[in-house]
Amino acid sequence: MIAFVKLLIKLVKLALAVSLVFPAVYFRTPWLASLRDWAFGLVFMISLGLIVSEILGWTRNSSQRQVILSVFILAIASFSFSLAVTTEVKFQLTKQAILNREASQLETLGQHFIVGYRNLEEVKTLVKKGAIAGVFITRRNIQNKTPDEINQEIQSLQAIRDNQGLSPLWIATDQEGGIVSRLSPPLTQLPPLSSIIKDKKDIDSTKEDVIRYASIQGKELSEIGINLNFAPVVDLNYGVISSEDKYSKIYLRAISADKDIVAKVALWYCQTLADYGVTCTIKHFPGLGRVDTDTHLEDAQLKTSVAELTQADWVPFREVMSKTNAFTMLGHAQLIAVDPDHPVSFSQQVVTDIIRDKWQHNGILITDDFSMHAVYSSQDGLEAATVKAINAGVDLILMAYDTDLYYNAMNALLQAESANRLDITVLKSSNTRLKQAIRKIL
Structure with a gap:
Protein backbone atom coordinates (compact mmCIF):
# COMPACT_ATOMS: atom_id res chain seq x y z
CA MET A 1 0.00 0.00 0.00
CA ILE A 2 2.81 2.42 0.92
CA ALA A 3 4.61 1.62 -2.33
CA PHE A 4 1.42 2.31 -4.27
CA VAL A 5 0.96 5.70 -2.58
CA LYS A 6 4.57 6.64 -3.30
CA LEU A 7 4.12 5.65 -6.93
CA LEU A 8 0.91 7.68 -7.13
CA ILE A 9 2.69 10.73 -5.69
CA LYS A 10 5.44 10.35 -8.30
CA LEU A 11 2.88 10.20 -11.08
CA VAL A 12 1.15 13.34 -9.78
CA LYS A 13 4.51 15.13 -9.66
CA LEU A 14 5.28 14.00 -13.19
CA ALA A 15 1.93 15.30 -14.42
CA LEU A 16 2.58 18.59 -12.63
CA ALA A 17 6.04 18.85 -14.20
CA VAL A 18 4.62 18.23 -17.67
CA SER A 19 1.90 20.87 -17.12
CA LEU A 20 4.61 23.48 -16.52
CA VAL A 21 6.19 23.08 -19.95
CA PHE A 22 3.49 25.05 -21.76
CA PRO A 23 3.63 28.22 -19.58
CA ALA A 24 7.45 27.97 -19.46
CA VAL A 25 7.60 28.10 -23.26
CA TYR A 26 4.85 30.65 -23.86
CA PHE A 27 4.64 32.95 -20.83
CA ARG A 28 6.33 35.78 -22.74
CA THR A 29 4.03 35.57 -25.75
CA PRO A 30 1.56 38.48 -26.08
CA TRP A 31 -1.58 36.46 -25.46
CA LEU A 32 -0.37 35.64 -21.95
CA ALA A 33 0.50 39.28 -21.19
CA SER A 34 -2.24 39.72 -18.59
CA LEU A 35 -1.20 36.51 -16.78
CA ARG A 36 2.55 36.74 -17.36
CA ASP A 37 3.68 37.44 -13.79
CA TRP A 38 1.48 34.67 -12.44
CA ALA A 39 2.62 32.22 -15.11
CA PHE A 40 6.29 32.92 -14.49
CA GLY A 41 5.85 32.78 -10.73
CA LEU A 42 4.08 29.43 -10.87
CA VAL A 43 6.65 27.92 -13.22
CA PHE A 44 9.51 29.22 -11.09
CA MET A 45 8.15 28.11 -7.71
CA ILE A 46 6.60 24.79 -8.68
CA SER A 47 9.45 23.59 -10.89
CA LEU A 48 12.00 24.59 -8.27
CA GLY A 49 9.93 22.82 -5.63
CA LEU A 50 9.79 19.66 -7.73
CA ILE A 51 13.53 19.73 -8.31
CA VAL A 52 14.33 20.19 -4.61
CA SER A 53 11.79 17.58 -3.45
CA GLU A 54 13.12 14.96 -5.86
CA ILE A 55 16.75 15.59 -4.87
CA LEU A 56 16.01 15.53 -1.14
CA GLY A 57 13.63 12.58 -1.44
CA TRP A 58 16.02 10.28 -3.24
CA THR A 59 17.09 7.18 -1.30
CA ARG A 60 18.97 4.04 -2.15
CA ASN A 61 15.90 2.03 -1.27
CA SER A 62 13.85 3.57 -4.07
CA SER A 63 12.48 1.07 -6.59
CA GLN A 64 13.64 1.13 -10.18
CA ARG A 65 10.25 2.46 -11.26
CA GLN A 66 10.46 5.30 -8.74
CA VAL A 67 13.99 6.16 -9.85
CA ILE A 68 12.91 6.33 -13.49
CA LEU A 69 9.97 8.57 -12.61
CA SER A 70 12.27 10.79 -10.51
CA VAL A 71 14.64 11.20 -13.46
CA PHE A 72 11.75 12.24 -15.72
CA ILE A 73 10.40 14.67 -13.09
CA LEU A 74 13.84 16.22 -12.60
CA ALA A 75 14.49 16.50 -16.32
CA ILE A 76 11.16 18.10 -17.19
CA ALA A 77 11.08 20.41 -14.16
CA SER A 78 14.68 21.49 -14.81
CA PHE A 79 13.85 22.22 -18.44
CA SER A 80 10.87 24.40 -17.50
CA PHE A 81 12.81 26.17 -14.74
CA SER A 82 15.89 26.91 -16.82
CA LEU A 83 13.86 28.00 -19.88
CA ALA A 84 11.61 30.34 -17.90
CA VAL A 85 14.49 31.88 -15.95
CA THR A 86 16.67 32.30 -19.04
CA THR A 87 13.82 33.90 -20.99
CA GLU A 88 12.95 36.27 -18.15
CA VAL A 89 16.55 37.26 -17.46
CA LYS A 90 17.12 37.97 -21.15
CA PHE A 91 14.03 40.20 -21.27
CA GLN A 92 14.91 42.06 -18.07
CA LEU A 93 18.43 42.74 -19.33
CA THR A 94 17.03 44.13 -22.58
CA LYS A 95 14.53 46.27 -20.67
CA GLN A 96 17.17 47.68 -18.33
CA ALA A 97 19.50 48.36 -21.23
CA ILE A 98 16.77 50.52 -22.80
CA LEU A 99 15.86 52.30 -19.57
CA ASN A 100 19.51 52.99 -18.76
CA ARG A 101 20.10 54.85 -22.00
Whole structure:
Protein backbone atom coordinates (compact mmCIF):
# COMPACT_ATOMS: atom_id res chain seq x y z
CA MET A 1 0.00 0.00 0.00
CA ILE A 2 2.81 2.42 0.92
CA ALA A 3 4.61 1.62 -2.33
CA PHE A 4 1.42 2.31 -4.27
CA VAL A 5 0.96 5.70 -2.58
CA LYS A 6 4.57 6.64 -3.30
CA LEU A 7 4.12 5.65 -6.93
CA LEU A 8 0.91 7.68 -7.13
CA ILE A 9 2.69 10.73 -5.69
CA LYS A 10 5.44 10.35 -8.30
CA LEU A 11 2.88 10.20 -11.08
CA VAL A 12 1.15 13.34 -9.78
CA LYS A 13 4.51 15.13 -9.66
CA LEU A 14 5.28 14.00 -13.19
CA ALA A 15 1.93 15.30 -14.42
CA LEU A 16 2.58 18.59 -12.63
CA ALA A 17 6.04 18.85 -14.20
CA VAL A 18 4.62 18.23 -17.67
CA SER A 19 1.90 20.87 -17.12
CA LEU A 20 4.61 23.48 -16.52
CA VAL A 21 6.19 23.08 -19.95
CA PHE A 22 3.49 25.05 -21.76
CA PRO A 23 3.63 28.22 -19.58
CA ALA A 24 7.45 27.97 -19.46
CA VAL A 25 7.60 28.10 -23.26
CA TYR A 26 4.85 30.65 -23.86
CA PHE A 27 4.64 32.95 -20.83
CA ARG A 28 6.33 35.78 -22.74
CA THR A 29 4.03 35.57 -25.75
CA PRO A 30 1.56 38.48 -26.08
CA TRP A 31 -1.58 36.46 -25.46
CA LEU A 32 -0.37 35.64 -21.95
CA ALA A 33 0.50 39.28 -21.19
CA SER A 34 -2.24 39.72 -18.59
CA LEU A 35 -1.20 36.51 -16.78
CA ARG A 36 2.55 36.74 -17.36
CA ASP A 37 3.68 37.44 -13.79
CA TRP A 38 1.48 34.67 -12.44
CA ALA A 39 2.62 32.22 -15.11
CA PHE A 40 6.29 32.92 -14.49
CA GLY A 41 5.85 32.78 -10.73
CA LEU A 42 4.08 29.43 -10.87
CA VAL A 43 6.65 27.92 -13.22
CA PHE A 44 9.51 29.22 -11.09
CA MET A 45 8.15 28.11 -7.71
CA ILE A 46 6.60 24.79 -8.68
CA SER A 47 9.45 23.59 -10.89
CA LEU A 48 12.00 24.59 -8.27
CA GLY A 49 9.93 22.82 -5.63
CA LEU A 50 9.79 19.66 -7.73
CA ILE A 51 13.53 19.73 -8.31
CA VAL A 52 14.33 20.19 -4.61
CA SER A 53 11.79 17.58 -3.45
CA GLU A 54 13.12 14.96 -5.86
CA ILE A 55 16.75 15.59 -4.87
CA LEU A 56 16.01 15.53 -1.14
CA GLY A 57 13.63 12.58 -1.44
CA TRP A 58 16.02 10.28 -3.24
CA THR A 59 17.09 7.18 -1.30
CA ARG A 60 18.97 4.04 -2.15
CA ASN A 61 15.90 2.03 -1.27
CA SER A 62 13.85 3.57 -4.07
CA SER A 63 12.48 1.07 -6.59
CA GLN A 64 13.64 1.13 -10.18
CA ARG A 65 10.25 2.46 -11.26
CA GLN A 66 10.46 5.30 -8.74
CA VAL A 67 13.99 6.16 -9.85
CA ILE A 68 12.91 6.33 -13.49
CA LEU A 69 9.97 8.57 -12.61
CA SER A 70 12.27 10.79 -10.51
CA VAL A 71 14.64 11.20 -13.46
CA PHE A 72 11.75 12.24 -15.72
CA ILE A 73 10.40 14.67 -13.09
CA LEU A 74 13.84 16.22 -12.60
CA ALA A 75 14.49 16.50 -16.32
CA ILE A 76 11.16 18.10 -17.19
CA ALA A 77 11.08 20.41 -14.16
CA SER A 78 14.68 21.49 -14.81
CA PHE A 79 13.85 22.22 -18.44
CA SER A 80 10.87 24.40 -17.50
CA PHE A 81 12.81 26.17 -14.74
CA SER A 82 15.89 26.91 -16.82
CA LEU A 83 13.86 28.00 -19.88
CA ALA A 84 11.61 30.34 -17.90
CA VAL A 85 14.49 31.88 -15.95
CA THR A 86 16.67 32.30 -19.04
CA THR A 87 13.82 33.90 -20.99
CA GLU A 88 12.95 36.27 -18.15
CA VAL A 89 16.55 37.26 -17.46
CA LYS A 90 17.12 37.97 -21.15
CA PHE A 91 14.03 40.20 -21.27
CA GLN A 92 14.91 42.06 -18.07
CA LEU A 93 18.43 42.74 -19.33
CA THR A 94 17.03 44.13 -22.58
CA LYS A 95 14.53 46.27 -20.67
CA GLN A 96 17.17 47.68 -18.33
CA ALA A 97 19.50 48.36 -21.23
CA ILE A 98 16.77 50.52 -22.80
CA LEU A 99 15.86 52.30 -19.57
CA ASN A 100 19.51 52.99 -18.76
CA ARG A 101 20.10 54.85 -22.00
CA GLU A 102 20.15 58.62 -22.09
CA ALA A 103 16.91 60.26 -23.20
CA SER A 104 18.75 61.87 -26.11
CA GLN A 105 19.55 58.37 -27.42
CA LEU A 106 15.91 57.27 -27.27
CA GLU A 107 13.95 60.29 -28.46
CA THR A 108 14.57 59.99 -32.21
CA LEU A 109 13.50 56.36 -32.45
CA GLY A 110 11.07 56.54 -29.53
CA GLN A 111 8.83 58.94 -31.43
CA HIS A 112 7.84 56.01 -33.62
CA PHE A 113 6.04 54.05 -30.87
CA ILE A 114 2.61 54.19 -29.29
CA VAL A 115 2.21 51.72 -26.43
CA GLY A 116 -0.57 50.44 -24.22
CA TYR A 117 0.05 49.90 -20.53
CA ARG A 118 -1.02 48.06 -17.43
CA ASN A 119 1.25 49.95 -15.04
CA LEU A 120 1.01 53.75 -15.04
CA GLU A 121 4.39 54.22 -13.36
CA GLU A 122 6.12 52.15 -16.02
CA VAL A 123 4.66 54.19 -18.85
CA LYS A 124 5.54 57.41 -16.98
CA THR A 125 9.15 56.24 -16.97
CA LEU A 126 9.03 55.77 -20.74
CA VAL A 127 7.53 59.25 -21.15
CA LYS A 128 10.25 60.78 -18.95
CA LYS A 129 12.85 59.09 -21.13
CA GLY A 130 11.28 60.49 -24.29
CA ALA A 131 11.12 56.85 -25.35
CA ILE A 132 7.60 56.84 -26.83
CA ALA A 133 5.38 59.08 -28.93
CA GLY A 134 2.15 58.24 -27.19
CA VAL A 135 0.02 55.86 -25.19
CA PHE A 136 -3.02 53.76 -25.95
CA ILE A 137 -5.88 53.98 -23.44
CA THR A 138 -8.32 51.09 -23.22
CA ARG A 139 -10.81 49.51 -20.85
CA ARG A 140 -8.25 48.14 -18.40
CA ASN A 141 -6.93 51.69 -17.86
CA ILE A 142 -10.28 53.29 -17.01
CA GLN A 143 -12.21 50.76 -14.94
CA ASN A 144 -14.06 52.39 -12.04
CA LYS A 145 -12.78 55.84 -13.04
CA THR A 146 -14.77 58.96 -13.82
CA PRO A 147 -14.02 61.06 -16.91
CA ASP A 148 -12.29 63.61 -14.65
CA GLU A 149 -10.07 60.92 -13.15
CA ILE A 150 -9.16 59.63 -16.62
CA ASN A 151 -8.34 63.16 -17.70
CA GLN A 152 -6.15 63.73 -14.64
CA GLU A 153 -4.17 60.57 -15.39
CA ILE A 154 -3.67 61.61 -19.01
CA GLN A 155 -2.69 65.14 -18.02
CA SER A 156 -0.09 63.76 -15.60
CA LEU A 157 1.60 62.19 -18.63
CA GLN A 158 1.26 65.30 -20.76
CA ALA A 159 2.69 67.43 -17.93
CA ILE A 160 5.92 65.43 -18.10
CA ARG A 161 6.29 66.25 -21.79
CA ASP A 162 5.40 69.88 -21.22
CA ASN A 163 8.05 70.22 -18.51
CA GLN A 164 10.60 68.74 -20.91
CA GLY A 165 9.68 71.24 -23.60
CA LEU A 166 8.58 68.42 -25.89
CA SER A 167 5.48 68.19 -28.07
CA PRO A 168 2.37 66.54 -26.59
CA LEU A 169 1.94 62.80 -26.52
CA TRP A 170 -0.49 61.11 -28.83
CA ILE A 171 -3.22 59.78 -26.54
CA ALA A 172 -5.00 57.12 -28.53
CA THR A 173 -8.00 54.89 -28.05
CA ASP A 174 -10.40 52.62 -29.92
CA GLN A 175 -13.78 54.32 -29.73
CA GLU A 176 -15.54 53.25 -32.92
CA GLY A 177 -19.01 52.77 -31.50
CA GLY A 178 -20.79 49.43 -31.47
CA ILE A 179 -18.78 46.42 -30.30
CA VAL A 180 -15.52 48.37 -30.24
CA SER A 181 -16.10 51.12 -27.66
CA ARG A 182 -13.15 50.81 -25.29
CA LEU A 183 -14.07 53.84 -23.19
CA SER A 184 -17.77 53.10 -22.72
CA PRO A 185 -18.65 53.46 -19.93
CA PRO A 186 -18.00 56.15 -18.75
CA LEU A 187 -18.24 57.66 -22.25
CA THR A 188 -21.49 57.38 -24.17
CA GLN A 189 -22.10 53.97 -25.71
CA LEU A 190 -23.06 54.67 -29.32
CA PRO A 191 -24.24 52.12 -31.91
CA PRO A 192 -22.00 51.42 -34.91
CA LEU A 193 -21.81 54.11 -37.57
CA SER A 194 -23.61 51.76 -39.96
CA SER A 195 -26.81 52.10 -37.91
CA ILE A 196 -27.12 55.76 -38.89
CA ILE A 197 -27.25 55.11 -42.62
CA LYS A 198 -29.09 51.79 -42.54
CA ASP A 199 -31.85 51.59 -45.17
CA LYS A 200 -31.34 55.25 -46.15
CA LYS A 201 -31.62 55.74 -49.91
CA ASP A 202 -30.30 59.29 -49.90
CA ILE A 203 -26.95 59.14 -48.10
CA ASP A 204 -26.58 62.93 -48.14
CA SER A 205 -29.67 63.22 -45.93
CA THR A 206 -27.74 61.44 -43.15
CA LYS A 207 -24.90 63.94 -43.06
CA GLU A 208 -26.23 65.85 -40.05
CA ASP A 209 -26.81 62.58 -38.18
CA VAL A 210 -23.24 61.46 -38.86
CA ILE A 211 -21.90 64.83 -37.74
CA ARG A 212 -24.02 64.67 -34.58
CA TYR A 213 -22.69 61.17 -33.87
CA ALA A 214 -19.08 62.22 -34.44
CA SER A 215 -19.59 65.35 -32.36
CA ILE A 216 -20.60 63.30 -29.34
CA GLN A 217 -17.46 61.20 -29.67
CA GLY A 218 -15.19 64.11 -30.51
CA LYS A 219 -16.39 66.24 -27.60
CA GLU A 220 -16.19 63.43 -25.02
CA LEU A 221 -12.80 62.23 -26.21
CA SER A 222 -11.37 65.74 -26.24
CA GLU A 223 -12.68 66.47 -22.74
CA ILE A 224 -10.76 63.56 -21.23
CA GLY A 225 -7.57 64.29 -23.18
CA ILE A 226 -7.78 61.85 -26.11
CA ASN A 227 -6.36 63.34 -29.32
CA LEU A 228 -6.22 60.25 -31.56
CA ASN A 229 -9.08 57.85 -32.22
CA PHE A 230 -8.64 54.57 -34.07
CA ALA A 231 -11.83 55.04 -36.07
CA PRO A 232 -13.58 54.91 -38.46
CA VAL A 233 -13.48 51.44 -39.98
CA VAL A 234 -13.51 51.94 -43.75
CA ASP A 235 -13.20 48.27 -44.70
CA LEU A 236 -16.08 47.45 -47.03
CA ASN A 237 -18.72 45.13 -45.63
CA TYR A 238 -18.77 41.98 -47.73
CA GLY A 239 -20.75 40.13 -45.08
CA VAL A 240 -17.94 37.65 -44.45
CA ILE A 241 -18.74 35.65 -41.31
CA SER A 242 -16.23 32.99 -40.30
CA SER A 243 -15.75 30.69 -37.35
CA GLU A 244 -12.05 31.53 -37.66
CA ASP A 245 -12.73 35.19 -36.91
CA LYS A 246 -12.93 35.65 -33.13
CA TYR A 247 -12.10 39.34 -32.71
CA SER A 248 -12.03 41.28 -35.99
CA LYS A 249 -15.70 40.82 -36.99
CA ILE A 250 -15.55 43.44 -39.72
CA TYR A 251 -19.12 42.64 -40.78
CA LEU A 252 -20.32 44.15 -37.49
CA ARG A 253 -18.02 47.18 -37.62
CA ALA A 254 -17.97 48.26 -41.28
CA ILE A 255 -20.05 51.25 -42.38
CA SER A 256 -21.40 49.82 -45.62
CA ALA A 257 -20.73 47.60 -48.61
CA ASP A 258 -20.92 50.66 -50.87
CA LYS A 259 -17.51 52.30 -51.37
CA ASP A 260 -18.98 55.72 -52.07
CA ILE A 261 -21.15 55.68 -48.95
CA VAL A 262 -18.18 54.62 -46.83
CA ALA A 263 -16.05 57.38 -48.32
CA LYS A 264 -18.65 60.07 -47.59
CA VAL A 265 -19.49 58.94 -44.06
CA ALA A 266 -15.83 58.48 -43.12
CA LEU A 267 -14.98 61.92 -44.46
CA TRP A 268 -17.78 63.60 -42.48
CA TYR A 269 -16.76 61.69 -39.39
CA CYS A 270 -13.07 62.60 -39.63
CA GLN A 271 -13.75 66.25 -40.39
CA THR A 272 -16.02 66.48 -37.35
CA LEU A 273 -13.51 64.84 -35.00
CA ALA A 274 -10.90 67.30 -36.24
CA ASP A 275 -13.14 70.18 -35.09
CA TYR A 276 -12.62 68.90 -31.54
CA GLY A 277 -8.86 68.45 -31.86
CA VAL A 278 -9.13 64.69 -32.29
CA THR A 279 -7.37 63.02 -35.22
CA CYS A 280 -9.19 60.10 -36.79
CA THR A 281 -7.64 56.89 -38.09
CA ILE A 282 -9.01 55.08 -41.13
CA LYS A 283 -8.53 51.33 -40.95
CA HIS A 284 -7.51 48.62 -41.80
CA PHE A 285 -5.59 49.07 -45.06
CA PRO A 286 -5.60 47.23 -47.50
CA GLY A 287 -9.14 46.38 -46.38
CA LEU A 288 -10.15 43.42 -44.22
CA GLY A 289 -13.73 43.11 -45.44
CA ARG A 290 -12.89 40.16 -47.71
CA VAL A 291 -10.59 38.40 -45.21
CA ASP A 292 -12.00 35.36 -43.41
CA THR A 293 -9.29 34.79 -40.80
CA ASP A 294 -8.31 36.86 -37.77
CA THR A 295 -4.84 38.42 -37.63
CA HIS A 296 -5.10 38.54 -33.83
CA LEU A 297 -4.74 34.76 -33.86
CA GLU A 298 -3.36 33.64 -37.22
CA ASP A 299 -2.05 34.74 -40.59
CA ALA A 300 -4.47 36.25 -43.08
CA GLN A 301 -4.34 36.61 -46.83
CA LEU A 302 -6.09 39.04 -49.15
CA LYS A 303 -6.07 37.49 -52.61
CA THR A 304 -8.01 40.19 -54.47
CA SER A 305 -6.27 41.85 -57.42
CA VAL A 306 -4.86 45.36 -57.14
CA ALA A 307 -7.15 46.46 -59.99
CA GLU A 308 -10.27 45.35 -58.14
CA LEU A 309 -9.11 46.82 -54.83
CA THR A 310 -8.36 50.12 -56.55
CA GLN A 311 -11.90 50.29 -57.92
CA ALA A 312 -13.57 49.27 -54.66
CA ASP A 313 -11.90 48.80 -51.28
CA TRP A 314 -9.30 51.52 -51.69
CA VAL A 315 -11.73 54.27 -52.73
CA PRO A 316 -12.62 55.30 -49.14
CA PHE A 317 -8.96 55.22 -48.12
CA ARG A 318 -7.88 57.45 -51.02
CA GLU A 319 -10.77 59.86 -50.48
CA VAL A 320 -10.13 60.44 -46.77
CA MET A 321 -6.35 60.43 -47.21
CA SER A 322 -6.56 63.22 -49.77
CA LYS A 323 -8.98 65.48 -47.89
CA THR A 324 -8.07 65.18 -44.19
CA ASN A 325 -5.14 64.74 -41.84
CA ALA A 326 -6.37 61.27 -40.92
CA PHE A 327 -3.91 58.60 -39.89
CA THR A 328 -4.08 55.37 -41.87
CA MET A 329 -3.83 52.11 -39.97
CA LEU A 330 -2.04 49.30 -41.78
CA GLY A 331 -3.50 45.86 -41.15
CA HIS A 332 -1.58 42.61 -40.93
CA ALA A 333 -3.16 40.78 -43.86
CA GLN A 334 -0.81 39.76 -46.66
CA LEU A 335 -1.66 41.37 -50.00
CA ILE A 336 -0.84 38.36 -52.13
CA ALA A 337 -0.83 40.14 -55.49
CA VAL A 338 1.86 42.54 -54.29
CA ASP A 339 3.82 40.87 -51.48
CA PRO A 340 2.93 37.30 -50.51
CA ASP A 341 5.76 37.13 -47.95
CA HIS A 342 4.93 39.96 -45.54
CA PRO A 343 1.88 41.43 -43.84
CA VAL A 344 1.02 44.84 -45.27
CA SER A 345 2.02 46.52 -42.01
CA PHE A 346 5.70 45.99 -42.76
CA SER A 347 5.69 45.34 -46.51
CA GLN A 348 8.02 47.62 -48.48
CA GLN A 349 6.24 46.69 -51.73
CA VAL A 350 2.95 47.97 -50.32
CA VAL A 351 4.01 50.85 -48.07
CA THR A 352 6.86 52.30 -50.12
CA ASP A 353 5.96 51.33 -53.66
CA ILE A 354 2.19 51.90 -53.53
CA ILE A 355 1.30 54.31 -50.71
CA ARG A 356 4.40 56.50 -50.60
CA ASP A 357 5.64 56.42 -54.21
CA LYS A 358 2.66 55.64 -56.45
CA TRP A 359 0.04 57.50 -54.43
CA GLN A 360 2.47 60.16 -53.17
CA HIS A 361 0.73 60.03 -49.80
CA ASN A 362 2.61 61.95 -47.14
CA GLY A 363 0.24 61.36 -44.23
CA ILE A 364 0.86 59.35 -41.07
CA LEU A 365 0.85 55.57 -41.37
CA ILE A 366 0.41 53.59 -38.16
CA THR A 367 0.43 49.84 -37.82
CA ASP A 368 -2.25 47.77 -36.20
CA ASP A 369 -1.13 46.22 -32.93
CA PHE A 370 2.21 44.43 -33.30
CA SER A 371 1.13 42.18 -30.42
CA MET A 372 -0.99 40.24 -32.92
CA HIS A 373 -0.07 36.73 -34.04
CA ALA A 374 0.30 37.74 -37.69
CA VAL A 375 3.33 39.85 -36.73
CA TYR A 376 4.71 38.32 -33.54
CA SER A 377 4.65 34.79 -34.98
CA SER A 378 5.46 35.74 -38.56
CA GLN A 379 8.53 34.33 -40.31
CA ASP A 380 10.26 37.67 -39.67
CA GLY A 381 9.36 37.94 -36.00
CA LEU A 382 8.70 41.09 -34.02
CA GLU A 383 12.18 42.61 -34.16
CA ALA A 384 12.74 42.26 -37.91
CA ALA A 385 9.17 43.35 -38.60
CA THR A 386 9.76 46.57 -36.65
CA VAL A 387 12.88 47.42 -38.62
CA LYS A 388 11.22 46.60 -41.93
CA ALA A 389 8.18 48.73 -41.07
CA ILE A 390 10.28 51.80 -40.30
CA ASN A 391 12.45 51.31 -43.39
CA ALA A 392 9.33 50.99 -45.54
CA GLY A 393 8.03 54.38 -44.43
CA VAL A 394 5.69 53.48 -41.58
CA ASP A 395 5.60 56.30 -39.03
CA LEU A 396 4.20 54.71 -35.88
CA ILE A 397 4.38 51.19 -34.47
CA LEU A 398 1.46 50.34 -32.22
CA MET A 399 1.94 47.97 -29.29
CA ALA A 400 -1.40 48.20 -27.57
CA TYR A 401 -1.89 44.89 -25.79
CA ASP A 402 1.57 43.86 -24.63
CA THR A 403 3.78 46.74 -23.47
CA ASP A 404 6.77 44.44 -22.91
CA LEU A 405 7.16 44.00 -26.65
CA TYR A 406 8.22 47.63 -26.86
CA TYR A 407 11.60 46.90 -25.28
CA ASN A 408 12.50 44.19 -27.80
CA ALA A 409 11.27 46.32 -30.70
CA MET A 410 13.16 49.40 -29.53
CA ASN A 411 16.27 47.34 -28.97
CA ALA A 412 15.95 46.04 -32.54
CA LEU A 413 15.79 49.60 -33.89
CA LEU A 414 18.76 50.73 -31.81
CA GLN A 415 20.82 47.79 -33.03
CA ALA A 416 19.76 48.44 -36.63
CA GLU A 417 20.76 52.08 -36.22
CA SER A 418 24.19 51.11 -34.88
CA ALA A 419 24.68 48.70 -37.78
CA ASN A 420 23.55 51.30 -40.36
CA ARG A 421 20.56 49.16 -41.31
CA LEU A 422 18.02 51.99 -40.94
CA ASP A 423 17.25 54.03 -44.05
CA ILE A 424 18.20 57.53 -42.89
CA THR A 425 16.35 59.27 -45.71
CA VAL A 426 13.12 57.40 -44.96
CA LEU A 427 13.56 58.01 -41.24
CA LYS A 428 14.07 61.77 -41.69
CA SER A 429 10.95 62.02 -43.85
CA SER A 430 8.97 60.15 -41.20
CA ASN A 431 10.29 62.39 -38.42
CA THR A 432 9.18 65.45 -40.40
CA ARG A 433 5.70 64.00 -40.94
CA LEU A 434 5.35 63.27 -37.22
CA LYS A 435 6.35 66.81 -36.24
CA GLN A 436 3.90 68.29 -38.71
CA ALA A 437 1.10 65.99 -37.54
CA ILE A 438 1.41 66.90 -33.87
CA ARG A 439 1.53 70.62 -34.70
CA LYS A 440 -1.88 70.32 -36.38
CA ILE A 441 -3.59 69.40 -33.10
CA LEU A 442 -1.89 72.05 -30.97
